[in-house]
Amino acid sequence: MMDTFAALAHGMAVAMQPMNLLYALIGVFLGTAVGVLPGIGPALTVALLLPVTYKLDPGGSLIMFAGIYYGGMYGGSTTAILINTPGESASMATALEGNKMAKAGRGGPALATSAIGSFVAGTIATIGLAFLAPWLVDFAVRFGPEDYFALMCVAFVTVSATFGDSPVRGLTSLFIGLTLGLVGIDKLTGQARLAFGIPELLDGVEVTTLAVGLFAVGEALYVASRRHHAEEKLEPVRGSLWMTREDWRRSWKPWLRGTLFGFPIGALPAGGAEIPTFLSYSTERRLTKHPEEFGKGAIEGVAGPEAANNASAAGTLVPLLTLGLPTSATAAMMLAGFQQYGLNPGPLLFAERPDLVWGLIASLFIANGMLLVLNLPLVGLWVRLLAIPQPWLYAGILVFATMGTIAAKPSVVELSMLAAFGVMGFLMRRFDFPIAPVVIGLILGPIAESQLRRALAISLGDPMVLLQSPMSATLLGIALIALLAPFVLKGLGRFKANED
């Protein structure tokens, strides 16, 4: 316990250095500015801004990342409230009531309760992260390669099959990601797989190229293809920006309840912010003293899901930092940010670079505070960004998206891959395949493979090693149950329907 305080104080000292404060400020600012653009969620915000951090040192870059991450989340909820186009499924619950509030001329208090709720939830959840992480690290140092492999199987299944609309389509996305992860030189034997004699493919598929292609280019193509359907409408922020006493009274309990839903679910290697946000929404709907307002803009319905969303975002950092296990597309992008410096999050990083890890955790607190202080007064500026006409907005997004790839690898092959992933992202949206599992498959697939091969090399090729470790056997059992559960439940549902 005392160790945590000492480590956190040390991290604060790192994060409070003037240069690092400046990086955090730039991160928060850029993250909000990009995150506020319609159709851009936090994962894409991080992917688009990754090239900006190429030239910084790892410490400064990670601190800027923390700011981008929280800024992107904040910007996403602003968009959800003001134009009802949630950039990602985690903001859908916010959009339900938030957009109704904006339509009723209460956009200001909706933005305020979401900002303050995000701050409260983010702070509590980051404290949770700081205390949970060392404990989990102690636990994780005892993990063998077979345990890591089993843990990744759990993440694969829960991310793609258990919670999606269709387990078949979710798993299809995951396997496309796993296939892309095979491309390039095999690290253990030096042999090239799926490179087809193209030298650029030997290095493998870049996570940023995949994410920017799927998210930015794919989204632009998708929105363009159905432009004739409906125009988005921007709700102006009318009236007071501040919350009344009544608003405060109705907001603080949902903030805390949302945090209680968000953090533990985010910290589980199951991932996804959708579940806690919708749990929070339905809980607030049941507990409210103003049920008549739900569906017409109830402040509880904004406060709770927003807090849950931010708390689960901090929660996903627990498996990411302690186990190197990303459970959301955003966390996968954060992992890519670590990897560009050759850093691998996990127990070792806590031991070897405590300044980096604790500096990052401390700057989460700072970024959170900056967002609260900066963004409420600046909301007018963000609203103006939202009002950019759609043609220029998407043209600008695509210029920025291709710029990242051009700066990293200005080759025809890399740009063609970006375009191909864009078309793939468009088709996946059109045919309702989830996108996050592709990114997670690409980034986790190679790690899972090397852990499995290491485990089998140690056991001299005996596959029973996976079941002899109690940890790994339990985790594989959980993965199997999580894989079969949606099919069994669907079967039960059909059985019931037939009985009626």
Place this chain on the structure above:
Amino acid sequence: MTPDTASENPPRAPARRVDRAGVVIAAALAVLAAVLVWDASKLPSTTMYGMGPEAMPVVIAIGLVILAAGNLIDALRGNLPPRESMDPKPVWLIIGGLALLIAIIGFGGGFILATSALFITTSAAFGRRAVLADTAIALVITTLIYLAFDKLLTLSLPAGPLERLL
């Protein structure tokens, strides 16, 4: 009694048809699995113990074949979620813009010309008709981005005829 509630057919009936796009997706997954196995078969197995580099592609290929079957069943039953109508023209415009960008970068035309081409086609895809005005805007914006990132952040962006003038 409103007449439309009574006369409405259960929505299931038209959805039962075979979804052709779904069949194509299933076929593409099967082809991908075949490519994986073909590629893995060319790798020499050198590892003494455990798995060589050729094992995982085969495992993933098996998964892809199972998923191809799953997708095929969904397509044949017509279980896919409904799709909205789409306008293919803007999609092709943006893809054309990306192709132009790749060609300009490939032939050494530089960052500003390449991204300007993409900006103009995308903006046209979203319904803008003022091509000349958009060209001017595109050149100004991409030049500013070039200056900010190449000079200030020292990212190396490819230079062409326009960048050499700066």
